[in-house]
Amino acid sequence: MVAPLALALAPEPTSKWYGPVAASFTVSFEGNPFDPDQNDVHVRFSPVQGRSLDRIAYFDGEKWSAVLLAPKPGPYRATLLRNGKAVSGPVLVQIKPSQRLKDGFVRRDPMAVNRFRLDNGRPFFPIGHNLAWPGPGASFADLVPQMKAAGLNWTRIWACSWSDMNPWWPNDGSSKDVLWKKALDYWQNTINLCERNGIRFQFVLFHHGLFSSTVNANWPDHPWNAKNGGFLKKPDDFFTDPQAIKRAKMWSRYAVARWGHSPSIMAWELFNEVEWCDGYRNNPQSVAKWHALIAEYLRSIDPYKHLVTSSSSMEHPEIYARLDYYQPHTYPPDIVGAVTQQTQPGDKPLFFGEFGAMELAEKEEWKTIRDGLYAAMLANHAGTAMYWWWDRVAKLGLYRELKTASEIVQASGLADRPKAKMLAPSVSTAGHGTVSFVPGRGWAPTEKFVFNLPEDADPSNTGLVAGYLQSQNGSHKEMGPHPLTFRFDAPSDGEFRVRVASVAKSGAHLRLWLDGELADEMRAEPSERERPVDTQLKAAYKKGFRTVKLENIGEDWAVVAGIEVSPLGPQASALALGESDWLLMRLVADAGAPMPVKAKIGKLPLKDGKYSAMVWRLNSGIRSSMAATVKGGRLVRAIAIDDEDVVVCLHRKSSPIFQRKTP
Numbered sequence: 001m002v003a004p005l006a007l008a009l010a011p012e013p014t015s016k017w018y019g020p021v022a023a024s025f026t027v028s029f030e031g032n033p034f035d036p037d038q039n040d041v042h043v044r045f046s047p048v049q050g051r052s053l054d055r056i057a058y059f060d061g062e063k064w065s066a067v068l069l070a071p072k073p074g075p076y077r078a079t080l081l082r083n084g085k086a087v088s089g090p091v092l093v094q095i096k097p098s099q100r101l102k103d104g105f106v107r108r109d110p111m112a113v114n115r116f117r118l119d120n121g122r123p124f125f126p127i128g129h130n131l132a133w134p135g136p137g138a139s140f141a142d143l144v145p146q147m148k149a150a151g152l153n154w155t156r157i158w159a160c161s162w163s164d165m166n167p168w169w170p171n172d173g174s175s176k177d178v179l180w181k182k183a184l185d186y187w188q189n190t191i192n193l194c195e196r197n198g199i200r201f202q203f204v205l206f207h208h209g210l211f212s213s214t215v216n217a218n219w220p221d222h223p224w225n226a227k228n229g230g231f232l233k234k235p236d237d238f239f240t241d242p243q244a245i246k247r248a249k250m251w252s253r254y255a256v257a258r259w260g261h262s263p264s265i266m267a268w269e270l271f272n273e274v275e276w277c278d279g280y281r282n283n284p285q286s287v288a289k290w291h292a293l294i295a296e297y298l299r300s301i302d303p304y305k306h307l308v309t310s311s312s313s314m315e316h317p318e319i320y321a322r323l324d325y326y327q328p329h330t331y332p333p334d335i336v337g338a339v340t341q342q343t344q345p346g347d348k349p350l351f352f353g354e355f356g357a358m359e360l361a362e363k364e365e366w367k368t369i370r371d372g373l374y375a376a377m378l379a380n381h382a383g384t385a386m387y388w389w390w391d392r393v394a395k396l397g398l399y400r401e402l403k404t405a406s407e408i409v410q411a412s413g414l415a416d417r418p419k420a421k422m423l424a425p426s427v428s429t430a431g432h433g434t435v436s437f438v439p440g441r442g443w444a445p446t447e448k449f450v451f452n453l454p455e456d457a458d459p460s461n462t463g464l465v466a467g468y469l470q471s472q473n474g475s476h477k478e479m480g481p482h483p484l485t486f487r488f489d490a491p492s493d494g495e496f497r498v499r500v501a502s503v504a505k506s507g508a509h510l511r512l513w514l515d516g517e518l519a520d521e522m523r524a525e526p527s528e529r530e531r532p533v534d535t536q537l538k539a540a541y542k543k544g545f546r547t548v549k550l551e552n553i554g555e556d557w558a559v560v561a562g563i564e565v566s567p568l569g570p571q572a573s574a575l576a577l578g579e580s581d582w583l584l585m586r587l588v589a590d591a592g593a594p595m596p597v598k599a600k601i602g603k604l605p606l607k608d609g610k611y612s613a614m615v616w617r618l619n620s621g622i623r624s625s626m627a628a629t630v631k632g633g634r635l636v637r638a639i640a641i642d643d644e645d646v647v648v649c650l651h652r653k654s655s656p657i658f659q660r661k662t663p
């Protein structure tokens with residue numbers, strides 16, 4: 001892996017933490033060992049000189065233990081305290097000077113609002129994929145080492161019942177009033193695995209299905225459901241019921257006590273997709289108050305001050321008010337449009353914790369994951385977008401895509417460019433290609449309805465259009481009250497194509513108009529359920545200025561998977577992130593264009609001068625270096641796109657990083 005020159009020559013920094021060391025006491029107490037109202041158990045670590053350090057103790061079924069990371073090495077006397085009184089010890093433990101942590105914990109960067117930084121001062125740019133639970137052909141033991149080998153550093157892991165990792169949901173008849181030992185031990189093994197492989201993860205404490213009656217609903221089987229002998233009458237009550245809040249704190253406290261010393265935990269993630277919980281739908285303010293309460297509780301007991309987040313839509317930003325970073329998810333028709341159009345609020349970091357295509361198609365998953373990775377980089381998010389389908393990564397050979405992206409993050413110095421701006425460079429080619437317009441939103445309102453092509457086919461515009469083309473007569477007409485209108489000056493005769501992927505069970509009626517005349521239409525009658533259709537609407541046009549209108553006058557929505565206009569526009573497109581002395585750019589040529597496509601690039605923010613560059617050909621995996629000259633915001637020499645999909649990094653200051661030969 002190629003590392004940025006600045007990092008390669010810098011002295012090896014280390015964090016301020018030493019350890020860990022554990023102190024254990026074989027003793028038991030009356031009452032629930034997981035309830036601090038009954039057993040508030042700590043270990044006080046006293047150095048020879050200096051103030052003592054208290055750490056919450058945890059019970060593993062046999063003994064009480066506490067783990068210490070300290071700001072300095074040396075001997076410590078450990079004393080066990082219960083409810084404020086010493087009950088055992090002291091025992092002597094020793095932290096050696098050689099036990100200094102190399103990197104420390106992940107923090108919000110105090111100098112860049114959209115970045116993370118480690119305790120050792122280095123930037124931390126998350127890149128990885130989800131690993132929510134183990135499954136057939138996708139065990140943690142198999143995948144985590146593969147993540148390390150690909151240069152990845154991030155994942156998410158859930159506390160879910162079907163993987164025996166939810167400590168409040170025993171699957172073997174154990175007591176439902178204490179944390180389940182089997183789940184706790186599973187977590188211990190998982191964290192050990194992440195630590196050995198250098199993977200940091202978001203520790204997902206709760207997930208939406210637990211308290212949803214409609215989306216991935218686990219509520220009917222939940223042990224806390226009153227119908228199952230529990231204490232909650234409805235799923236909404238989780239966010240307000242005193243007993244539920246107490247148990248949320250008990251689980252959080254135990255996690256901090258047993259694993260809070262681990263730098264592999266990037267953040268405590270309070271919820272996965274809380275927007276699908278009944279409480280969010282019926283009383284979002286109660287959900288926001290719960291998040292604030294549990295976030296502040298975690299901060300009050302976590303001596304290492306891990307980040308705290310939650311994954312949720314951006315509809316109710318108050319949920320994120322007391323959290324450390326934003327974590328939306330997206331499954332749209334067009335990943336690039338959805339990711340690049342996600343507004344960054346500007347007060348804390350943001351990156352997508354999950355993404356995937358609206359339509360699953362294994363043969364296209366390499367493109368899905370590639371689009372998510374580079375769209376997030378070029379939107380200057382705090383990390384890449386994180387692919388959801390972890391069981392497919394190894395199966396489909398997608399680690400190759402992730403490894404290349406990791407190398408580009410490191411070699412380009414992207415993490416050190418927090419102020420760079422996303423831009424759409426101008427591209428001109430000798431021939432004309434196909435303009436693709438893919439809606440960038442999933443189930444969301446469309447905000448723009450009139451487009452001039454090809455210039456409006458960039459993500460800043462497609463990201464404002466929902467893939468769900470709502471009927472102007474249907475129950476959601478406020479989400480799409482107007483038809484989509486496209487205007488373009490055709491250089492020659494061609495064709496306008498609309499691919500329709502699925503329709504609502506109530507049916508739909510799409511009409512395609514060319515210059516005011518009906519060119520094509522599709523009627524989908526009502527059926528028992530929403531269904532795929534895989535239909536195209538077409539309009540053959542003549543050379544000259546044309547106007548095409550697409551409307552839905554049926555009962556309900558239809559999913560528009562994409563629009564193509566050919567021939568029109570250049571044979572390649574570009575998206576970039578840049579400053580005055582640095583640029584990271586992705587160039588994608590039309591699939592049918594004869595290679596190489598020579599692309600002239602303009603509208604760049606770069607100062608005039610000579611630049612060193614590294615080029616990654618994403619399809620072949622070949623890397624090379626080149627020289628470039630910028631004059632008047634344009635590259636003096638055209639870039640030959642000989643691989644359909646290339647990433648280019650330009651740097652005004654010559655650096656050996658761009659001259660290295662790669663095998």
